[in-house]
Amino acid sequence: MRSGAFSEQPATSPTSLRWRVSPGFTALKCAVTVVLAVAAYFFAGDRSALTAALVAVVVAGAYALRDLLAPVRLAADPHGLTVVSGYAGHRRLEWSQVERVRVDARTRAGLRSEFLEIDAGDTLYLLSTYDLNARPADVAEELARLRTAGGSG
Structure with a gap:
């Protein structure tokens, strides 16, 4: 079984797989939100610093809340x-609605980024290594195996 993947069956014959954000990184976002809130308290006397700190609390909190509300970014089964x-939110796609699954790898400013692209016709879903808690190439391989096992290859 790949890192970040959860399977209800052994890795040799998966029936359902899920990829979720890293719980450790979610905890870090929550901790940063708390630290920023404490900092905002200490900046109460300085109106502009307080405003900046409160904006930072809201932004960090929004990212942390998303991870708590929707930790599973991708789930797959034979259907x-x-x-x-x-x-x-979440959207269910039948394999017949999925036109293509591929990995988009780019290098910019010396940094390499990979995204799993799921092309569903009018909608393109992009999932990063952070979203999946696994390498997008590994997830693409697992999805190809699962899709083939479901007879929708």
Whole structure:
């Protein structure tokens, strides 16, 4: 079984897989939100610093809350996929709706980034290593195996 993947069956014959954000990184976001809130308290006397600190609390809190509300970013079974959609919603896609699954790798400013692209016709879903808590290439391989096992290859 790949890192970040959860399977209800042994890795040799998966029936359902899920990929979720890293719990450790979610905890870090929550801790940063608390630290920023404490900092805002100490900046209560300085109106502009307080405003900046409160904006930072709201932004960090929003990211942490999304991770808490929708930790599973991608789930797959022999019949299709469920992907995170919007802030914390989910959308179910049958395999027949999925036109292509591929990995988009780019290097910019010396940094390499990989995204799992799920093309569902009018909608393109992009999931990062952070979203999946696994390498997008590994997830793409698992999805190809699962799709083939479901007879929708």
